[in-house]
Amino acid sequence: xAFRSIATSDRSPARLTRIIRTRAELRDALDxxxxxxxxxxxxxxxxxxxxxxxxxxxxxxxxxVVSIFVNPRQFNVAKDYTKYPRNEARDLEICQSExxxxxxxxxxxEVYPPGSDTTVSVGAVAQxxxxxxxxxxxxxxxxxxxxxxxxxxxxxxxxxQKDAQQVMVIRQMARDLAIPTQVIACPTVREPDGLALSxxxxxxxxxxxxxxxxxxxxxxxxxxxxxxxxxxAEALRDAIRETLMAExxxxxxxxxVADSRTLRELERVDGPALLSLAVRFGTTRLIxxxxxxxxxxxx
Ligand code: AMP
Numbered sequence: 001x002a003f004r005s006i007a008t009s010d011r012s013p014a015r016l017t018r019i020i021r022t023r024a025e026l027r028d029a030l031d032x033x034x035x036x037x038x039x040x041x042x043x044x045x046x047x048x049x050x051x052x053x054x055x056x057x058x059x060x061x062x063x064x065v066v067s068i069f070v071n072p073r074q075f076n077v078a079k080d081y082t083k084y085p086r087n088e089a090r091d092l093e094i095c096q097s098e099x100x101x102x103x104x105x106x107x108x109x110e111v112y113p114p115g116s117d118t119t120v121s122v123g124a125v126a127q128x129x130x131x132x133x134x135x136x137x138x139x140x141x142x143x144x145x146x147x148x149x150x151x152x153x154x155x156x157x158x159x160x161q162k163d164a165q166q167v168m169v170i171r172q173m174a175r176d177l178a179i180p181t182q183v184i185a186c187p188t189v190r191e192p193d194g195l196a197l198s199x200x201x202x203x204x205x206x207x208x209x210x211x212x213x214x215x216x217x218x219x220x221x222x223x224x225x226x227x228x229x230x231x232x233a234e235a236l237r238d239a240i241r242e243t244l245m246a247e248x249x250x251x252x253x254x255x256x257v258a259d260s261r262t263l264r265e266l267e268r269v270d271g272p273a274l275l276s277l278a279v280r281f282g283t284t285r286l287i288x289x290x291x292x293x294x295x296x297x298x299x
Pocket of ligand 1: 041042043044048049050052053158159160161162163186187188189190196197198199
C-alpha cells in the first residue's frame with residue numbers, strides 16, 4: 001500500500017497560517033503563491049459570517065488571504081472605533097482552523113504611511129442609507145479596500161451581503177479604478193433566531209440581544225407582504241416600521257425600500273429592490289437587509 005505524501009493534504013486546515021505585518025513582507029509572501037488568490041478583508045473579531053467568506057474563498061482559490069485591520073478612517077464616531085472589539089489571538093486561531101494561508105494584520109501606519117494623502121470617494125451609490133447616516137464612512141471603506149486590492153492583487157475578493165451597500169460601493173470603486181479583482185458577495189450568516197452575525201453583537205446586553213431578533217422579523221414581514229402582491233414601497237416600509245414598533249428597545253434610524261441597482265428610494269416596487277434598516281439597541285447600532293427579486297448584490 002502506498003503512503004500518501006503529506007504534501008497532498010496541503011489545503012487541509014493543518015497548513016500553517018502566516019502572519020504578515022508590513023507591505024514589504026506581504027509583497028514577498030505573495031511573490032510566488034499559487035493562483036488564484038482570494039482576499040477576505042475584515043476588521044477582526046471573526047465569527048461564522050467571516051468563516052463562511054473564508055470557506056467560499058478556500059473552495060475557489062489556491063491561496064487565501066485574510067486581512068484584519070480595524071480601519072480608523074471608516075469610523076465617523078471616535079468612540080465607536082476605540083470600543084470596536086479586538087482579539088487578534090483568537091482571530092488567528094480561527095484563520096488557522098480554516099486553513100487560511102496569509103493573515104495581513106498591519107498597524108495603521110503601514111496602511112496609511114506618513115505622507116499618504118488620497119481618499120477614494122464613490123459617487124451616488126455611496127450617498128444614501130449608511131452614507132447619509134455615517135458621513136465619511138464609505139470614503140474610509142473605499143480607500144482602505146482600494147489599498148488592500150492594490151497590495152494583494154487578488155483575483156477574487158469576498159464580502160458579505162449583510163453589508164449590501166458596501167458591496168455596491170466596492171464594486172463601483174473597483175470598476176471605476178480599473179482594479180481587476182472580482183468582487184464576490186456571499187449570503188448573510190444568521191443566528192438561529194435570524195439575527196445577522198456581527199462583531200458588534202457582542203456589545204448587546206442580554207435583553208437587547210433578545211430584542212434584536214425583531215430586525216429579521218421586520219424584514220420578513222415586508223417580504224411576506226411583497227410576496228402577497230404589495231407593490232407600494234411605503235406600505236412595505238410601514239410593514240417594517242410597525243413590526244419594529246412592537247419592540248420598545250428598538251430605536252429606528254432608517255427603514256428603506258430602494259432600487260437595488262441605484263439604492264434610490266422607490267415609490268413602487270416593480271423590479272429588484274433592497275429592503276434595509278439601521279436600528280439602535282442602546283448604544284449598539286445594527287444593520288440588516290433583505291433583497292426582493294434578483295439584485296446585483298446577490299451574485
Ligand atoms: P467586518 O469584519 O464586520 O468588517 O466584516 C468583514 C466582512 O465580513 C464584510 O464583507 C462583511 O460584510 C462580512 N460579514 C460580516 N458579517 C457577516 C455575516 N453575518 N454574514 C456574512 N458576511 C458577513
